[in-house]
Amino acid sequence: MLKCRAVWRKLAPLARSASTQCRHNVKTALNNGRRQAFVPATHMSTGPAGGGGSENTLYVVLVGAACLGGGAYAYMTVRGDSKRYEERISELASRSAKEAPESQPPVAPEPEEAAPTSEESAPVAELSGETESASAEEPVTEVPAEPAAPVVEEEAPTEPAVTSLPESAPAPEPVSAPLTLPSHAPYLLIGGGTASFAAARSIRARDPGAKVLIVTDEPNLPYMRPPLSKELWFSDDPSVTETLRFKQWNGKERSIYFQPSSFYVKPEELTSAENGGVAVLTGKKVIQMDVRGNKVKLDDDTEISYDKCLIGTGGVPRNLQVIEKAGDEVMNRTTLFRKIEDFKSLDNVSRNVKSITIIGGGFLGSELACALGRRSSETGLEVIQMFPEKGNMGKVLPEYLSNWTTEKVKKEGVRIVPEALVKSVAFKEDKLEILLKDGRQVKTDHIVAAVGLEPNVDLAKSAGLEVDSDFGGYRVNAELQARSNIWVAGDAACFYDIRLGRRRVEHHDHAVVSGRLAGENMTGANKPYWHQSMFWSDLGPDVGYEAIGIVDSSLPTVGVFAKATSKDTPKAATEQSGTGIRSESETEATAVTPVASSTPAPVMEHKDEYGKGVIFYLRDKVVVGIILWNVFNRMPIARKIIKDGEEHADLNEVAKLFNIHED
Amino acid sequence: MPTIIEEGKDTIIFVTKEDHEAPSNAELVEEDPNDPYEERGLILPSGEINWNCPCLGGMASGPCGSEFKEAFSCFHYSKEEVKGSECLDQFRSMQECMQRYPELYPQEDEKDEKDKQEQATESGANAASEGQKDNDTTESEVKS
Numbered sequence: 183m184l185k186c187r188a189v190w191r192k193l194a195p196l197a198r199s200a201s202t203q204c205r206h207n208v209k210t211a212l213n214n215g216r217r218q219a220f221v222p223a224t225h226m227s228t229g230p231a232g233g234g235g236s237e238n239t240l241y242v243v244l245v246g247a248a249c250l251g252g253g254a255y256a257y258m259t260v261r262g263d264s265k266r267y268e269e270r271i272s273e274l275a276s277r278s279a280k281e282a283p284e285s286q287p288p289v290a291p292e293p294e295e296a297a298p299t300s301e302e303s304a305p306v307a308e309l310s311g312e313t314e315s316a317s318a319e320e321p322v323t324e325v326p327a328e329p330a331a332p333v334v335e336e337e338a339p340t341e342p343a344v345t346s347l348p349e350s351a352p353a354p355e356p357v358s359a360p361l362t363l364p365s366h367a368p369y370l371l372i373g374g375g376t377a378s379f380a381a382a383r384s385i386r387a388r389d390p391g392a393k394v395l396i397v398t399d400e401p402n403l404p405y406m407r408p409p410l411s412k413e414l415w416f417s418d419d420p421s422v423t424e425t426l427r428f429k430q431w432n433g434k435e436r437s438i439y440f441q442p443s444s445f446y447v448k449p450e451e452l453t454s455a456e457n458g459g460v461a462v463l464t465g466k467k468v469i470q471m472d473v474r475g476n477k478v479k480l481d482d483d484t485e486i487s488y489d490k491c492l493i494g495t496g497g498v499p500r501n502l503q504v505i506e507k508a509g510d511e512v513m514n515r516t517t518l519f520r521k522i523e524d525f526k527s528l529d530n531v532s533r534n535v536k537s538i539t540i541i542g543g544g545f546l547g548s549e550l551a552c553a554l555g556r557r558s559s560e561t562g563l564e565v566i567q568m569f570p571e572k573g574n575m576g577k578v579l580p581e582y583l584s585n586w587t588t589e590k591v592k593k594e595g596v597r598i599v600p601e602a603l604v605k606s607v608a609f610k611e612d613k614l615e616i617l618l619k620d621g622r623q624v625k626t627d628h629i630v631a632a633v634g635l636e637p638n639v640d641l642a643k644s645a646g647l648e649v650d651s652d653f654g655g656y657r658v659n660a661e662l663q664a665r666s667n668i669w670v671a672g673d674a675a676c677f678y679d680i681r682l683g684r685r686r687v688e689h690h691d692h693a694v695v696s697g698r699l700a701g702e703n704m705t706g707a708n709k710p711y712w713h714q715s716m717f718w719s720d721l722g723p724d725v726g727y728e729a730i731g732i733v734d735s736s737l738p739t740v741g742v743f744a745k746a747t748s749k750d751t752p753k754a755a756t757e758q759s760g761t762g763i764r765s766e767s768e769t770e771a772t773a774v775t776p777v778a779s780s781t782p783a784p785v786m787e788h789k790d791e792y793g794k795g796v797i798f799y800l801r802d803k804v805v806v807g808i809i810l811w812n813v814f815n816r817m818p819i820a821r822k823i824i825k826d827g828e829e830h831a832d833l834n835e836v837a838k839l840f841n842i843h844e845d
Numbered sequence: 846m847p848t849i850i851e852e853g854k855d856t857i858i859f860v861t862k863e864d865h866e867a868p869s870n871a872e873l874v875e876e877d878p879n880d881p882y883e884e885r886g887l888i889l890p891s892g893e894i895n896w897n898c899p900c901l902g903g904m905a906s907g908p909c910g911s912e913f914k915e916a917f918s919c920f921h922y923s924k925e926e927v928k929g930s931e932c933l934d935q936f937r938s939m940q941e942c943m944q945r946y947p948e949l950y951p952q953e954d955e956k957d958e959k960d961k962q963e964q965a966t967e968s969g970a971n972a973a974s975e976g977q978k979d980n981d982t983t984e985s986e987v988k989s
Contacts, residue, residue, distance in 0.1 A: 264860060386906030389916065445907055457911045488898040580855040641897040689932045702897065712882040738854040742847075744861070792860075826874040834858055838869035 202824055306752055333449050352664060363463065364453045366487045367395035369477065369704060372468045372641070373494035374398025376406060376690060377672030377697035379440050381492050382460045384701025389507035391458040392705075395449065397480070399467035403446065405438045408690050410525045411546055412720060414438070415553035423526045438522075471645035473665060490704040493647075493656060493670045494697065495638040497688070501542065501631050504606050511609035519546060520690045528630065535627035536564060539616065542632035543569025543606060545719050548591060550630060552722045555595035566624060567591070568616075574721070578729075579797075580739045583811075587721060594722045599624060635688055637674045650676035653686035660710035662700045669704060671696035679711055680825055682806055684734055689717035714821050726752030728817055731807035731824045733799055743795030743811070743835035755814035796820075796837050803829045805836070816840050894921055907949055909942035 202282055223588030252780070371378040374396050383395045396404070405426070413428035422428070426438045447459030450777050470479040477487035499518035506513070516649035517528050532538060540547050540554070551567040551574075558565050571577060573584035573756055574591050592598055603619040616624040637655040641647065647664050648657040655676035658664045662677055670677075672693040676686040687696075720726040792811065804827055808820040819839050830836050848859040877883075879890055885900045896905040896914060898934040902915045919932035944948035959967075 337874075364969060383903060383906045384897050386910060387901075390911055441903060441907075442948045444946050445903070447908075457908075459908065460906075553869045582852055582857065637848065698897065709882055713884040738856075740856040740858065740860045742860055744859075744865075828870055828872070828874065832871075834860065834864075835871040837858075837860070838865050838867075839871060839873075841865070842860075843865060 231279075238687045298315055303787060334418055349678075363449050363484065364395060364461075364486065365484075367393060367452070368489045369394040369492075370486060370488035370490070371396045371492045371494060371673070372478065373492075373496055373674075374400055374402070374404050374462055374464070375494055375496050375672060376404065376440075376693035377403035377494035377496070377675075377700070378492060380697030380705065381494065381669075381671060381701035382692045383707055384698045386458070386460060388702060388705040388707075391456075391665065393452050393455065393458040394460045395452060395486070396460065396462045397468055397478075397486070398462065401464050403443060403462055403464070404440050405522065406440060406690065407520075409438050410522065411519070411549040411553060414525060415557065417564065419538055423529050426522065434804075468641065469642045469644075473645050473647075473668065476667065491668050491669065492697075492700050492704065493641065493664070493668065493674060494672045494693075494700075495640070496673045497635040497637040499638050500634040502604055502607075502633060504604055505629065505631060508607045509609070512607050512614060512629075515609070515627065516631055518631055519550065520635075526700075531628050532563060533561065536562075537566065537626040538630060539566040539568060539614075539624055539626040540630045540632060541568055542630075542634075543567065543571050543574050543600075544578070544632065544634075545575070547630075547632035548587075548721055549719065550573045550590055550632060551596045552594045554719075555591070557721070559624055560594045564597065564626075565595060566597045566599060566603075566626060567622065568602035568618075570601065570603050571599050574598070574828070577735055578733050579809075580735055580741065583741070583792060583797070584735070587725060590725045590787065591721055615727070637675065637676075637686065650684070653684070655686045661703050661708060662696060662711065663703065669700040671700040673757075677711055680716070681712075681825065685732070687715065689715060691715040712825075714824055716817050716821070720752045723752065725812070726755070726814075727809050727811045728808040728814065728816060728820075729807065730820050731805075732801070733807040733809060737799045737801055737807070739797055739799050740833040741792075741795055741797040741811075742834055742842070743792050744842045751814075752814075795842055796840050798833050798836070805830065805833075810840070811842060813842050889977070894918060903949075908946055909950070911938060912939040912942045 196360070225299065228627045280405070290797060302430070354676075363660065369382075369392060371381055371394060375398075378396050378398075385392050385394055398404075406592055409428050413430065414422055417428050419425065419427070419429075427435055428438070429435045447455050447461045449461040449463045452459060452461040468478045469481050471491075472478070475487070476491075477485050478491070479485050499520050501518055503517070505516055517524055517531070519525070519528060528550075531648040534699040538554055540551050547567060547569065551565060554563065554565045557563060567574075569576070571583065571584070573579075573588035574621070575587055576584045578584075579587060588598055599618075599622070601620075602622070604616060605619045606617045608615045612626065613625045614629060616626065616629070618624070639647075639649050639654070639656055642649045642656060645665075645668070647668070647670075649655070650657040653676045655674045656664050656670040658670045658675050659676045660678040660680055661673060662671055664670050673688045675696060676684065677696070678684050695713055695715040696711065699709060699711060699713075701708075716728055716730040794812035796813065797809040797811060798805045799809075805823055808823065810816055810820060823839075824837060847861075847864050850859075861934070875936040882968055885895045886896070887895055889895050894914075894917065903912070907913075916932060916935035919935045920929035923929045923932060925931055
């Protein structure tokens with residue numbers, strides 16, 4: 183430092199003298215047009231020693247040259263830098279513009295393929311040569327997510343002669359980038375079930391041009407689950423396991439898939455789709471969620487960022503511990519029923535074994551028992567159903583009704599083993615031996631375990647989401663929101679129901695209602711869960727009911743029954759309304775004209791005491807749940823009563839509102 | 846008279862048709878037509894179209910959703926004597942779009958689709974005026 187200063191001090195006088203003289207010279211030169219001798223009469227004491235004119239001239243020349251040179255250099259550098267800067271900025275801009283539309287990748291291979299077929303050999307050679315050179319240039323330019331951008335910039339200048347290339351590739355899009363999946367989705371839906379599909383539809387309806395990406399670990403497009411344990415089993419079509427189409431009671435046929443594949447946009451084309459769309463990425467599992475960074479990581483290590491995210495991961499069937507511990511031979515002969523592949527495998531099994539035992543007496547177990555029981559009449563298959571309760575639907579229906587229902591299930595050909603607690607399962611002599619705690623033994627070929635659903639909360643840890651300890655599932659508020667930009671719907675959502683309190687619901691209609699609500703809230707609606715979802719079950723063609731709210735057999739109930747006529751069966755209900763699936767009949771009552779029933783309704787026994795009626799479930803004297811027993815198309819009234827949340831002194835009066843004696 | 850049986854915590858009542866003849870005296874809470882939480886029908890209280898109405902099926906959300914919305918909006922707000930007579934272009938482009946997806950919009954049902962939409966509009970309009978229609982949400986799908 184000091185050294186510098188010392189040096190500077192020494193140089194300063196020189197500089198000073200030089201500069202003043204320099205300036206003076208310039209001035210006088212300009213003024214007079216000729217070089218002047220050093221004008222000042224007095225010499226500066228700091229002037230160059232010796233004060234020689236020629237020396238001074240030399241200094242002037244040197245300094246002047248240095249100044250000019252320095253100035254020129256500085257100018258050139260700055261200009262060059264700014265030019266590079268401009269280029270870089272424009273490159274970045276074009277790159278980010280192309281990052282969003284991933285059109286490049288899918289379009290790229292197509293023109294490449296199209297080009298050779300449509301052109302002669304010469305241009306083809308040029309084309310391939312060009313793309314090669316382009317790809318060679320790619321590593322040179324910085325590694326972008328889209329090699330597309332620099333390719334465009336280079337291709338134009340390098341091969342202006344190849345006109346065929348610009349023709350085959352649309353003007354703004356480059357050519358040789360590979361097919362890539364979207365790295366960003368404005369709306370990301372994790373899980374490809376009913377809730378996700380309902381949300382996708384809701385988002386698309388409310389946000390025009392929305393781009394929705396559904397990521398599912400299943401190989402299938404979104405489908406509805408109820409027919410897997412009901413209608414598909416009643417199909418006469420031998421290829422039903424492939425077509426997955428079912429004929430409804432009224433003759434109308436439909437697929438279990440919500441929409442055919444032409445409805446969806448391919449994931450690679452999602453970002454560039456002009457009007458947006460719904461894309462389904464199958465066979466990929468989301469394993470990690472980064473809430474701060476708004477992105478998820480898939481099982482193949484790719485990352486997808488999102489603006490809004492829905493978790494619709496549903497759940498996984500529970501198994502009995504005794505079966506899990508029983509070894510492979512038992513596990514291989516056990517079905518946990520939930521997905522399409524489970525349906526296919528159970529259908530196959532049911533044709534090839536002599537005896538199937540269903541463990542579980544709830545909705546799924548009873549429906550499967552009835553479905554298989556029906557089949558048993560044709561094939562001689564033995565169908566056994568065992569459960570800890572006293573009767574079918576023991577946790578849902580009051581005892582008298584549960585008993586009545588059990589009798590009906592028996593009539594479908596099912597052997598019922600009630601009050602059964604499984605102690606152990608073993609594979610002996612080519613048969614599964616189920617030993618119950620009270621000593622009873624059941625020998626069978628195959629087991630279907632329908633003992634509940636474990637909600638899938640795998641992402642809770644990485645995402646930092648709360649899991650509910652009472653009901654399981656992700657804890658969300660009344661608007662189905664877990665955290666900012668994250669919603670949960672369907673089986674996995676433990677939500678706050680303003681009327682009925684915090685709960686978690688595992689029904690199809692709830693998945694639709696909550697999925698739709700989540701979609702609305704993801705597009706800014708901010709609505710709470712208010713429209714109460716319903717559910718239904720059919721146990722054979724003669725017993726069917728619709729229900730809404732909290733339907734728990736431990737609550738006090740009031741049932742109001744009338745005598746049933748032959749018109750009060752599920753079959754007749756759907757025939758009359760001209761729809762297939764029960765819940766459909768509710769919504770589309772506005773838009774569908776009823777199909778006249780051509781076949782007469784089946785004759786029903788009149789000895790049944792509980793033919794049709796309404797059952798109210800009470801909590802603190804308020805109706806929190808209603809079952810419509812063989813009474814159909816009255817759900818709106820039931821919904822209204824639950825919504826009101828009033829205390830009614832005489833429930834018979836409330837029952838009058840349902841007109842149970844009429845059709 | 847209704848037969849009443851008590852089975853523990855459960856009450857069972859058997860009623861004949863005559864028992865239920867007299868109108869109910871159960872009181873229901875009056876509906877608020879402007880309740881923001883309520884599910885809406887096809888037409889919102891503001892007069893706008895509820896594209897998320899289950900009654901529309903997937904029409905507004907599918908590949909031809911934007912064409913459908915334009916055509917239907919034009920129809921809805923049309924003040925012509927023959928309602929929608931100035932919307933032929935929009936309907937044509939909607940039809941053209943639908944023809945590209947025959948799987949989703951079966952051709953023979955197109956006329957039914959149109960009828961359905963008109964029905965939906967009428968019922969939606971009724972819902973708006975009465976404020977009582979309950980369009981339930983438990984919908985399944987586009988009709989096959």
